[in-house]
Amino acid sequence: MARPTRQRRRARRxxxxxxxxxxxxxxxxxxxxxxxxxxxxxxxxxxxxRRPFHSIFHFISDSWGELKKVEWPGRxxxxxxxxxxxxxxxIVGGYLAIADIAFKHLxxxxxxx
Numbered sequence: 001m002a003r004p005t006r007q008r009r010r011a012r013r014x015x016x017x018x019x020x021x022x023x024x025x026x027x028x029x030x031x032x033x034x035x036x037x038x039x040x041x042x043x044x045x046x047x048x049x050r051r052p053f054h055s056i057f058h059f060i061s062d063s064w065g066e067l068k069k070v071e072w073p074g075r076x077x078x079x080x081x082x083x084x085x086x087x088x089x090x091i092v093g094g095y096l097a098i099a100d101i102a103f104k105h106l107x108x109x110x111x112x113x
Contacts, residue, residue, distance in 0.1 A: 073081070
């Protein structure tokens with residue numbers, strides 16, 4: 001592979017410096033927008049400190065709005081879910097009872113002797 005010529009190397013260096021300049025410009029823009037956002041937040045916090053119950057009422061109104069969006073289950077779905085949970089509890093309870101009986105004899109006879 002032939003070595004790149006001096007002009008090509010210089011062109012690549014210029015491109016790199018321009019791209020790094022663009023990145024620095026982008027970073028400075030982001031930093032200034034972050035500073036502006038922090039200033040806005042600081043002003044907002046100062047306003048809310050003057051109205052202590054504003055945040056509580058805001059939270060309640062937001063919560064109420066979210067609860068309106070919820071798709072609540074119907075009676076049939078609630079009954080089906082309850083039956084599934086009760087069956088799962090019965091199955092797990094039965095398994096644990098059988099395991100308890102089996103290991104009870106093992107522990108008493110073998111381990112405790």
